[in-house]
Amino acid sequence: MGENPSPSTSISRHVEWVDTDASGHHHNSAVVRWVEIAEAQLIRELGVSGYFPVSPRVQHVVNFRDALWFEQEITATIWVERMGNTSLTFGFEITGHSCDKSDGGLAADGTITVVHVPDGNKRSAPWPQAISHALSGAKE
Structure with missing residues (x-):
């Protein structure tokens, strides 16, 4: 990743009943929620303040690769894929651990x-320097 590796973090959770649909495997909306929990963790770890009230989502791309089951342990990993002037793209992976219904993976x-939309604005604007x-991964 070079001298300034992309900021990243991982969280672990278990698939809860509320995360499943009638078939017992995870509902598609659970993935976005787990990713947003990991995002919040990354923002906390980096000590960034003022990020969430000004960072609306403009695009979600999710590739569903395998089912996750009730009570299965998962790991959600998120990283900064691209930091732009007004936008920010996170990459993510959700990995299931081995359980009785799955080999994991x-x-x-x-x-x-x-995108960065400052309070009271309707359009995106450059990120504040501290957030950027x-x-x-820039060193101050």
Whole structure:
């Protein structure tokens, strides 16, 4: 990844009953929720303030690779894929751990893109320098 590796983090969870559909495997909306939990964790780890009220999602791309089952442990990993002037794209993977219904492995991957829309504005604007530096992996 070079001298300034892309900021990343992982979280672990179990697939809860609320995360499943009638067939007992994960509902597609659970993936986005797990990714957003990992995103919040990354923002906390980087010590970034003021990010969430000004970072609406503009695109979700999710590739569903395998089913995840009730009570199965999962790991959601998120990283900064691209830091733009006004936008930010995260890459992510959801991996299931081995359980009685699955050998585990990659269950979903994709990207989520957000833009910086300052409070009171209707259009995107450049990221504040502190946020841009933290999320791009720049050393201050």
